[in-house]
Amino acid sequence: xxxxxxxxxxxxxxxxxxxxxxxxxxxxxxxxxxxxxxxxxxxxxxxxxxxxxxxxxxxxxxxxxxxxxxxxxxxxxxxxxxxxxxxxxxxxxxxxxxxxxxxxxxxxxxxxxxxxxxxxxxxxxxxxxxxxxxxxxxxxxxxxxxxxxxxxxxxxxxxxxxxxxxxxxxxxxxxxxxxxxxxxxxxxxxxxxxxxxxxxxxxxxxxxxxxxxxxxxxxxxxxxxxxxxxxxxxxxxxxxxxxxxxxxxxxxxxxxxxxxxxxxxxxxxxxxxxxxxxxxxxxxxxxxxxxxxxxxxxxxxxxxxxxxxxxxxx
Amino acid sequence: xxxxxxxxxxxxxxxxxxxxxxxxxxxxxxxxxxxxxxxxxxxxxxxxxxxxxxxxxxxxxxxxxxxxxxxxxxxxxxxxxxxxxxxxxxxxxxxxxxxxxxxxxxxxxxxxxxxxxxxxxxxxxxxxxxxxxxxxxxxxxxxxxxxxxxxxxxxxxxxxxxxxxxxxxxxxxxxxxxxxxxxxxxxxxxxxxxxxxxxxxxxxxxxxxxxxxxxxxxxxxxxxxxxxxxxxxxxxxxxxxxxxxxxxxxxxxxxxxxxxxxxxxxxxxxxxxxxxxxxxxxxxxxxxxxxxxxxxxxxxxxxxxxxxxxxxxxxxxxxxxxxxxxxxxxxxxxxxxxxxxxxxxxxxxxxxxxxxxxxxxxxxxxxxxxxxxxxxxxxxxxxxxxxxxxxxxxxxxxxxxxxxxxxxxxxxxxxxxxxxxxxxxxxxxxxxxxxxx
Numbered sequence: 001x002x003x004x005x006x007x008x009x010x011x012x013x014x015x016x017x018x019x020x021x022x023x024x025x026x027x028x029x030x031x032x033x034x035x036x037x038x039x040x041x042x043x044x045x046x047x048x049x050x051x052x053x054x055x056x057x058x059x060x061x062x063x064x065x066x067x068x069x070x071x072x073x074x075x076x077x078x079x080x081x082x083x084x085x086x087x088x089x090x091x092x093x094x095x096x097x098x099x100x101x102x103x104x105x106x107x108x109x110x111x112x113x114x115x116x117x118x119x120x121x122x123x124x125x126x127x128x129x130x131x132x133x134x135x136x137x138x139x140x141x142x143x144x145x146x147x148x149x150x151x152x153x154x155x156x157x158x159x160x161x162x163x164x165x166x167x168x169x170x171x172x173x174x175x176x177x178x179x180x181x182x183x184x185x186x187x188x189x190x191x192x193x194x195x196x197x198x199x200x201x202x203x204x205x206x207x208x209x210x211x212x213x214x215x216x217x218x219x220x221x222x223x224x225x226x227x228x229x230x231x232x233x234x235x236x237x238x239x240x241x242x243x244x245x246x247x248x249x250x251x252x253x254x255x256x257x258x259x260x261x262x263x264x265x266x267x268x269x270x271x272x273x274x275x276x277x278x279x280x281x282x283x284x285x286x287x288x289x290x291x292x293x294x295x296x297x298x299x300x301x302x303x304x305x306x307x308x309x310x311x312x313x314x
Numbered sequence: 315x316x317x318x319x320x321x322x323x324x325x326x327x328x329x330x331x332x333x334x335x336x337x338x339x340x341x342x343x344x345x346x347x348x349x350x351x352x353x354x355x356x357x358x359x360x361x362x363x364x365x366x367x368x369x370x371x372x373x374x375x376x377x378x379x380x381x382x383x384x385x386x387x388x389x390x391x392x393x394x395x396x397x398x399x400x401x402x403x404x405x406x407x408x409x410x411x412x413x414x415x416x417x418x419x420x421x422x423x424x425x426x427x428x429x430x431x432x433x434x435x436x437x438x439x440x441x442x443x444x445x446x447x448x449x450x451x452x453x454x455x456x457x458x459x460x461x462x463x464x465x466x467x468x469x470x471x472x473x474x475x476x477x478x479x480x481x482x483x484x485x486x487x488x489x490x491x492x493x494x495x496x497x498x499x500x501x502x503x504x505x506x507x508x509x510x511x512x513x514x515x516x517x518x519x520x521x522x523x524x525x526x527x528x529x530x531x532x533x534x535x536x537x538x539x540x541x542x543x544x545x546x547x548x549x550x551x552x553x554x555x556x557x558x559x560x561x562x563x564x565x566x567x568x569x570x571x572x573x574x575x576x577x578x579x580x581x582x583x584x585x586x587x588x589x590x591x592x593x594x595x596x597x598x599x600x601x602x603x604x605x606x607x608x609x610x611x612x613x614x615x616x617x618x619x620x621x622x623x624x625x626x627x628x629x630x631x632x633x634x635x636x637x638x639x640x641x642x643x644x645x646x647x648x649x650x651x652x653x654x655x656x657x658x659x660x661x662x663x664x665x666x667x668x669x670x671x672x673x674x675x676x677x678x679x680x681x682x683x684x685x686x687x688x689x690x691x692x693x694x695x696x697x698x699x700x701x702x703x704x705x706x707x708x709x710x711x712x713x714x715x716x717x718x719x720x721x722x723x724x725x726x727x728x729x730x731x732x733x734x735x736x737x738x739x740x741x742x743x744x745x746x747x748x749x750x751x
Contacts, residue, residue: 060747063397064419065531065710075747083750267750273390275714275751276397 050289057283063276076283086267086284090291093263096180097244097295103184104240105233108191115192116199133189141253144182145169148254172259179261182250187243191236198232199225234303238296245295246288264288348374348645350652352405355381355388355635358669362407362656365664369655374648376405376656385409385505389713396421396640403640404649405656408453410444410705411505411712413636417447418531418710423639423646424450425653432654440632440703441674447708448529452638454657457671459633460699461513464591466575466582467615469495480628482621483514483549486584490558497558498571498585501550503724506568508716509631509706510586511723514546516629516704517622522719522741523707531710536742538719543734545622550729564725575614576605586619588633589696592688593670616692618699629704634674672696717751718744 020028057076061069080086115126132140147153148168156164168174202225210220226233248265255261257270268288272281354362359380366376381388389412395403396416408416416422425433430451434442441455463486470477473489490497500506512522520542521528524535537543553559560583562570572594574583585591595614598604605611619630637657639649655661659681662673666684678684679697688696707715722737723729743749 060532062711063393064415066419068531072747079748080750085750270751274386275717276393277714277747280747280750 053282053285055282056278057280057286059279061277061279063278072279076280077287079280080283080287086264086287088260089262089264089267092176092261093245093247093265096176096183096247096263097241100180100183100187100244101237101240103180104188104191105237107184108188108236109195111188111192112195112199115196129192130189132186133193135186137186137249138253140182140186141250144178144185144250145254148178148181169255170259172261175255175259175261179247179250179254182254183244183247186250187240191240194236194239195229195232198229198236201232202228234299237303238299241295241299242292245292264291347372348648350374350376350404350643350645350649351379351402352376352407352652352656353379353381353392353403354407355385355409356383357635358665358671361665361668365656365661369652369661371651374645374652376652381407389415392416393419393421396642399642400640401642401644404643404645405653406638406640407456408636408638410632410634410636411716413444413453413638414447414529414708415710415712416638417450417452421638421641422452423641423643423650424452425454425639425650426450429650429654433657436675436677438674438676438697438701440700440705441634441636444632444634444705444708445636453636454638454653455674456635456637456657457662457665458674458700459588459672460696460703461509461586461588461619461631462695462699463584463586463617463620464575465584465615465617466495467613469493469581469584470615472581477615477617480618480621482624484552484624486620487549487553487556487558490584491556493581495558495581496560496571496574496583497553497556498560498566498574498583498587499553499563500567500587501563501724501726502565502567503720504567505716507724507726508719509633511546511550511719512706513619513629513631513704514549514622515542517619517626518542518545519623519626520546521707522715523709528707528709532745532747534707534709534711534745536738536745538741539734539738542622543738544731547729547731547733549622550723550726551731554727554729564727573603576603576610582613589672590670592616592692616695618695627702629702630699632700632703632705634672672700674700676701711745714744714751715741721751 058071058073059069060072060075111129115129118125135143148155150156150165150167155168156162156166166174168178206224206228207220210224215223246265247263248269251257251261251263251266252269257266262270264284265288268281268284271277271284275281352362352366359378363378366378370376381391388409392403392406392408392412393416396419413422417424424430433445433451433454437455438458441458445451445453445455463481465477465486467477470489473493473495475481475485475489487497489495499510501510515522515538518541520537520540522536522538524537527533527535554563560566560571560574568587571583571585571587572591575585575595576582576598592614595604595611599611600607605614619628621628637653639646639653643649657674659673659675659678662671662675662678663681663684665671666673666678666681667687670687673679673684676697679693685693706712709715718741719737722740723733740749744751
């Protein structure tokens with residue numbers, strides 16, 4: 001998340017701008033100097049690896065055959081994009097993203113309502129709802145893997161329509177269910193936290209006015225609460241969708257990509273870390289980055305998210 | 315004043331942290347003595363720890379560092395260190411298939427001149443070949459592994475199979491199927507399945523990659539689509555469709571078929587598996603999964619790896635461990651000296667006696683201590699199998715080759731006459747960087 005500092009130049013109300021005083025100019029100068037080290041550090045740690053990946057993606061380059069490094073232009077991109085494996089993994093990733101975000105939105109909203117309305121033991125309830133978010137994803141992955149295990153897990157005995165010796169990790173669909181369960185359990189609190197912020201924005205006056213006019217609970221929810229926190233919902237969906245698109249830990253822990261449960265991040269990981277193919281691996285990570293941008297763009301355009309609106313700047 | 319004191323505290327903490335890390339880096343050698351890190355895999359830890367102690371000298375101490383259990387994780391951890399030119403990776407235990415990869419990346423310090431001669435002195439053919447890359451000796455063979463055909467003598471007798479003569483896969487599968495027995499192999503989607511496929515193809519006189527061009531990496535010629543490849547596919551297909559196939563055939567590994575040798579009911583099995591099997595059943599006499607008594611253990615037989623094609627000598631799989639010296643070590647001389655020590659005759663004899671690991675030097679097979687652990691004919695069988703075994707493709711791209719084969723030959727129940735052709739075109743695309751794995 002980037003923080004946004006509102007400066008005088010951005011304020012439309014002050015046009016035409018009066019000339020800066022000496023003091024303002026000196027302060028701006030100082031501000032620039034103070035920000036510079038952080039900016040340089042940011043460039044070093046983020047821009048350099050990104051440019052390096054872009055550069056490496058143009059080569060046929062294996063870590064174990066450094067002498068065979070060869071410039072191939074966009075060949076690696078062509079290879080990736082023309083391979084069914086890439087598209088299968090993309091579809092898997094998109095499927096996981098849509099399902100998990102949908103579930104998280106509904107459950108997260110319910111939790112946000114609880115956290116918002118609760119009048120007793122507020123701290124305890126809020127904290128316990130947030131606990132899964134504090135659990136490390138790998139730990140959550142292991143916990144759910146044990147839960148779904150047919151040998152020592154409890155899920156099979158809890159679900160009446162499932163055989164006790166049903167192996168969740170033996171085929172694709174059931175493996176994906178287990179992976180998504182862990183993902184949803186772990187990140188729903190984050191969603192509800194963002195939605196809670198949105199709920200707090202809904203003015204009580206409007207709700208009371210609606211009540212006086214005889215609106216039912218459902219009408220108040222649909223006509224007053226949801227439209228007024230639309231921006232917050234969209235920001236929550238955007239953040240979670242981008243996160244979910246990069247899913248890795250749960251898959252790594254629970255199936256290691258077996259039974260076609262591999263995500264696009266996992267595919268990239270295998271090329272670079274397991275097979276030492278830095279060229280094609282870098283190309284895949286660039287493609288992953290671009291597809292995250294596409295997802296962000298689609299959500300922003302499709303739902304007409306106004307980020308400024310979410311910050312209550314308009 | 316307050317600001318200054320805060321700054322002083324911060325500086326103090328930073329200085330302490332820094333000096334602590336510097337001290338930790340230097341502190342590994344006690345009193346100026348060099349310290350060599352030896353990365354080992356978890357097999358045979360007790361003996362390896364003892365070797366590290368015994369091979370430490372007045373000049374250096376050998377410190378054991380444990381690698382993860384899975385071969386993939388071992389490889390990635392070592393590769394990450396070496397790619398970053400880690401000077402603290404002095405010695406490492408390597409799987410044979412990692413040797414070409416690491417040597418090609420120049421991560422292994424070659425043994426030269428007289429030291430190289432000492433490394434290869436008296437070493438059997440196949441293990442000696444494994445440690446040579448680009449005409450250099452890049453690692454020292456520590457112990458060798460090989461597969462033989464383990465079986466129940468009573469089952470073979472019932473089937474009328476003369477085990478003193480070489481047998482074929484076809485004979486073994488039919489003998490098992492006709493007499494209520496099974497055939498144990500490794501056919502899960504993992505490395506040992508490629509070991510099986512490679513042995514079948516080589517047993518029919520072929521190769522996955524042309525041996526003349528295999529070291530050329532991406533330009534190697536793919537030769538899996540050949541008569542030998544089809545013979546190999548035919549064996550897998552025959553077993554997959556036979557009653558002799560075990561229930562977990564397509565997910566079987568080295569451990570899954572052990573229980574079928576001495577089952578509660580039934581005549582047992584034929585099983586191709588590594589050398590550890592003998593020690594395994596010996597330790598299980600009278601226990602679940604093992605023979606009932608000494609007499610039952612006497613029913614365990616062993617023979618050379620089966621032939622793919624009748625009359626053509628089989629090429630048993632080769633495994634084991636080679637000791638490599640890191641290219642960026644600060645103590646190259648000490649590390650090579652230590653590598654020679656942990657692969658010496660005495661070391662190999664200790665590994666054979668304590669851990670049932672087969673030696674790589676012919677002379678160690680005649681050591682009295684080793685002769686006490688294994689029956690004489692089994693020792694001879696191990697030695698001959700290792701000496702005439704078939705290596706897996708010696709390529710810097712081996713891990714990709716292996717994954718490509720696995721992806722087209724698994725599940726074994728789907729293998730047919732078209733499989734070699736399919737895998738050949740996929741393997742070619744992978745080597746050329748034209749497909750994703």
